[in-house]
Amino acid sequence: MSAERDIFDRRHYAAVRRPLLDAETLPPWCYTSDAFYAREVERIFRKVWNFVGSVDQVPSPGDYFTLEFAGVPVIILRDEEGRLRAFSNSCRHRGSELLSGSGNCKLIVCPYHSWSYKLDGRLDVAPEMRQTHGFDPGRYGLVPIRLESWGGFLFINFDAAAEPLRSFLGDLPERLAPYRLEDMFCVRRREYDIACNWKLFVENAKESYHIATVHRSTINRYASARMAGYWVEEARGAYVVTFAQHEGSMALLKGDAGFPKIESLDGRREAGGTTAPLIYPSTYLACTIDCAWYLELHPLGPDRTRLIHGALVPRSRAGRSDFSEIMANYYKRWDLTTEEDILASERQQRGLRSPFCPPGRFSHREPLVHAIDNWILDRVLDPL
Ligand code: FES
Ligand SMILES: [Fe+2]
Secondary structure, three states: OOHHHOOOOOOHOOOOOOOOHHHOOOOOHHHHHHHHHHHHHHHOOOOOOOOEEEEOOOOOOOEEEEEEEOOEEEEEEEOOOEEEEEEEOOOOEEEOOOOOOOOOOOOOOOOOOOOOOOOOEEEOOOOOOOOOOOOHHHHOOOOOOEEEOOOOOOEOOHHHHOHHHHHHHHHHHHHHHHOOOHHEEEEEEEEEEEOOOOHHHHHHHOOOOOHHHHHOHHHHHOOOOHHOOEEEOOOOOOEEEEEEEOOOOOOOOOOOOOOOOOOOOHHHHHHOOOEEEEEOOOEEEOOOOOEEEEEEEEEOOOOOEEEEEEEEEEEOOOOOOOOHHHHHHHHHHHHHHHHHHHHHHHHHHHOOOOOOOOOEEEEOOOHHHHHHHHHHHHHHOOOO
């Protein structure tokens, strides 16, 4: 495509910048181009707070897990003092990956030449390095990555100059306080590797237009766009949010048994409905009357994304004798609709690959797709 040479020219995006009902959708190359993806990594994922899971994944000292986020291999661990830490998962000798998967350890020992690091990142032992001139072990600790948490969730940031997590999130913690996320635990994390650009899954999560078609035999039965509204609320922070008004739990198919309402809910939330923010750039969270769930997205390339569905329920439900039986009802709903959304997003990716796929237009039910796409352009394009 000749446009490939200058895909960052602002003129290509003038129509996306118009108000919703006059706007066009993003040009298809935004979902397929290596260069556009590389800009997103550099100017978005390496700059913001990225959601990387639940505190529950590392409950005890020495617990760790690893992940690759936006091209960076990362270790998340709890040190001997109980402090949560993140490090670049690269040995300071000649760069080997240090840990893989998840587990518990007392020291991090490199599998290549056995340099070993304490859980606070300091280099502990480096065999046969005495003869190396001027080698100071104090200068070869693991490279730390910023890590902060809120509501039982872990976030990392690769930018030393970034604002603290709390100011990034703005008033979101306050808005979600009635759901008491910190009193919930993560019952299950289910991973999917999906063949689409990360933005497609994010856009899908924040529009109600597709519910009548994609979820016609699931969500549409109890929370259709017309019935539930999916009202966009004002957000002060790096997120957008909707409130859907409906009866029962958004996390259950009609008629299935669930847990009681969250006791701390009040007013409109107690009356029934779901608050669902998208924390920029790629974390969807849904809080409904009896539980919550998240969709954590790790971008892997222009057309590959890792999706993790996290299931959260109040800790107090864990002791129930029917816990597993009831959880199966939630899993049924989540697994069905997640598959429906994956199919839709992968199909969309295949269509967008066509050289004969010009930009489209938005309906009035897609204000947040438009808002999210413009948020991305604000960062990917050079300032005027
Ligand atoms: S690369 Fe880690 S000890 Fe050599
Ligand atoms: Fe959906």
